Amino acid sequence: MLTGFIALYIFMLAAFTGYEIIGRVPSILHTPLMSGSNFVHGIVVVGALFALLNATSVTEQVIGFVGVLLGAGNAAGGYVVTERMLQMFKSSDKKKA
């Protein structure tokens, strides 16, 4: 079980990781990176799926269904948009090649 301090350790290390990744990014990549991190929290779809599979009442099923729908939208939309943006970044060296 990930209770108490183990959970806090995970949160703490993850928080530093996020800080380090963004801290050194040139601002030209801020938009794709915001969009990319938006995609990463689309992992929430996995949690929503878990909640839906364990649903025991119609209320839970309806909410779970909405949750999976929204989470899938977050993940898929975030991916497509970020990939499209990053495809466009080219340096002038590559263009000549």
Next chain:
Amino acid sequence: MNAQLIIDASFLAAAFLFIYGLKRMSSPVTAASGIRVAGLGMLVAVLASFLYVFNVNEAAKPHLMVNAALGAVALAIGLGWAWTSGKKVEMTAMPQMVALYNGMGGGAAAAIGAVELFRTSAVHTIVPLVVTIIGSLIGAISLSGSVIAWAKLDGRINGVWRFTGLQMMNGTFFVATLALGLYIAFGAEGHAPVWMTASFFLLALIFGVLMTMPIGGADMPVVISLYNAFTGLAVGFEGFVLQNPALMIAGMVVGSAGTLLTLLMAKAMNRSVSNVIFSNFGATGTEEQGEIKGSMKPVDAGDAGINMRYSSKIIIAPGYGLAVAQAQHKLYEFVKLCQEAGVDVKFAIHPVAGRMPGHMNVLLAEAGVPYDIIYDMEDINGEFKEADVAIVIGANDTVNPAARTNKSSPIYGMPILNVDHAKQVYVVKRGQGKGYSGVENELFFADNTNMVYGDAQKVLVQMIQAVKSLDGGH
């Protein structure tokens, strides 16, 4: 059951791929591969989560077939809709689309919390219960707030909604929502009646709307970034409730990265995050400006183009007006003509140009402008004094010298692009209006500034034609 082992291993792999992918996304050279690495992580995690069907609670076993079918349908609809809408959306409309997808993630996190809270039969312990409620609160605010941000950026809601006492009302509203949430945790110990839990979510959603409505369109980048961080936190918290480390790690990485990004953006506007959210920007200080001397000098677009063609160094400062006019392709066409004539052309990007930080870079990249002639403000500000020509296209407040000199100006202290240091400045502008801040721009009245009035795309077409006919005549 071994299914749990496979699930755990897959989530570990996913967490690694997310972090490695984000890391690769932080350099322009490897960025495109970074998103694919992260995408692979998502694929692994989602596929592995299908193995949950072997591990459901005893109570849920009779419902498994229905639940699994619902899950597959929901996945298909969400994925299909987002995939097609994401492929279709124009690059200029990208910020609102990111806001929308982000809100969906917040909604999904709130939904996980709601399923937990409506399961009154379950035995709740206090720590996960409080975390569930906080995660739900943040997720729901992120959902409704992002939808408002989307509607504002998409032009579906115009104007700013403000009245005296608004902040007071919002504050009261938030306290009430939080108090209800805490009552569900500590008072009812997770067995609150359905109407109470439902009103908690309703209040949280309404608060998200109230909080976003008073914020102006130009501040939306900061707000979207803030909600992105919110969704990350909500996902991390709900991940703890579900005992899912992949959600915890991914959520918290995004939560902290998003918070830092929000701070960086607010700093670039010389404002604090609370100032963006709570202050009535532009409502004060606009009347105390001194009279500006001089007059605006309109010039013909063709003449301006020819003048630029014969200069030796040009720096271009684009703003959101360029995006609105969809003129980035024409701009690069003109830049290429100048480059062929031997002119050194550079782009200068203000940190808050466009509707998201780096939005201008994306739009220029879309037009094919190589990223190594695009410079950040700090890197190029010293070069303006060596430039023959500075071209301002669709930008206003980010080039207003009043930010340096006029203490009574609402934008005083904001770092700006030093376009006024160039020998000559051309401002391409639709009309004589003021910028978002409502401040008159003394740059437009300066001796070395020429105004080219018109839609940016039409102006650039005229400039291109003028330069082409000139070179064709030789």
